[in-house]
Amino acid sequence: MVVKLSPSPPAPPHSGAQAVPQGEGNFPEPNAPTSPLPAGEGRVDMAAANPTWSEGRLTLTSDAVWAALHEVMDPEIPVLSLVDLGVVREVTVSGDVVTVTMTPTFSGCPALVEMQRLIEVRLLALGAASVAVNTVLAPAWSSDWISDEGRRKLKAFGLAPPPVHGGDVQIMLFDVVRCPRCNSDDVLVRNTFGSTLCRAIYYCNRCQDAFEQFKPL
């Protein structure tokens, strides 16, 4: 049986957090105004967060780095920032040297290397002289770490967010999934594997159309 996937709904005009152009040679000035972040979790006071020049030397703050990371999107889910995804674990700023510690989602996730590259490009654009992105396996990433804001963005993007399971396998695998378009729970799992490692394929009986879920892990 062939599931016909409807084209993804267009990304919602979500409030702010427009990704800063990240092409090389297109770096904004270190002190250029940064677009405002959406309200909600992880909101950072941008005035306080901007890097400042002190005695002719750029001062990067941890807040500024976190704010910048809020603008680095998951390559596979371009509305979800790496911070909302919960993969950024720690930021250390020492002068203009930044170390970011992150944790992979699925072991075999091919987006990990791209995420590391995007972080580096963004933080160099912010004014860091060097950026190190370390990967740690512990504690193991869980889909529970996706922020509330991230869950709203997933749903608006057409991906059903994963249930919060607290490590409980029964909830993780068997909790009710709702259609991200019509909220109906009259849905069928078509495939616990999908177009990426982190997606499952469902069918909504009410919409009579397929949708994808961000898999609980």
Place this chain on the structure above:
Amino acid sequence: MNDDLRAALAARLLATADDELMLAHRNAEWTGHAPILEEDIALANIAQDELGHASIWYGLVEELTGQDPDRLVFFRDAGEYRSAQMVEQPRGDWAFTMLRQYLFDAYEMALLARLAGSAYQPVADAAARMRNEELYHYRHSSAWLRRLGLGTAESNRRMQAALDVLWPLAGQLFSPQPGDALLNVEGYWPDLNELRQAWSGVVIPALEEAGLGETASAAGPDDRRVHSAHLDTLLADMQMVARADEEAVW
């Protein structure tokens, strides 16, 4: 960590990584050829997960021995691999692929549950990362075990034929290597006899419930240094591009 312990752990990690790599490769051969689209997607996902696991295990080998994972994968000859013959076998028909996956998933579930408590922290961390991923595999292959075992006479016949080939080979997953006793004493790796009992306690009732019966009890291969000719053909395919130009930069 003394040299003996380090060598024993590296050898066990290498065998574990090699198993995952070969199974990933065999599963990936189905991409574009699975019986239905959903299964094509599912098996490609499972292969990618197992490859991710292999990559983590090879990374831990590298931390212990300094061996580059890419060199380990692409520039060893068959005799240097430590994979079990079960995962080297050609993919066969769908029943063979699903039953092999089931037997391996049940093994990996039992192994990871124990490794999550390993006294060697990097192993415990890696196992904790992989366990929930493996759960998706195990559910999937368990469903296929029942679906095919209890399906039609033809699907049952094919599953039984697959079991007759796989059962004697599966024992090699639990065969000892030099140094295993050291690992067990340190709490780095579980006792493989106990692991085998736990695995048997799960898979034998499941096979019976799926309508599969007695099978050959012939002794299978034991030593992981000994391979079937199938590994040569697999490696010829897997390593061809990398070996065409050793100096190529990816």
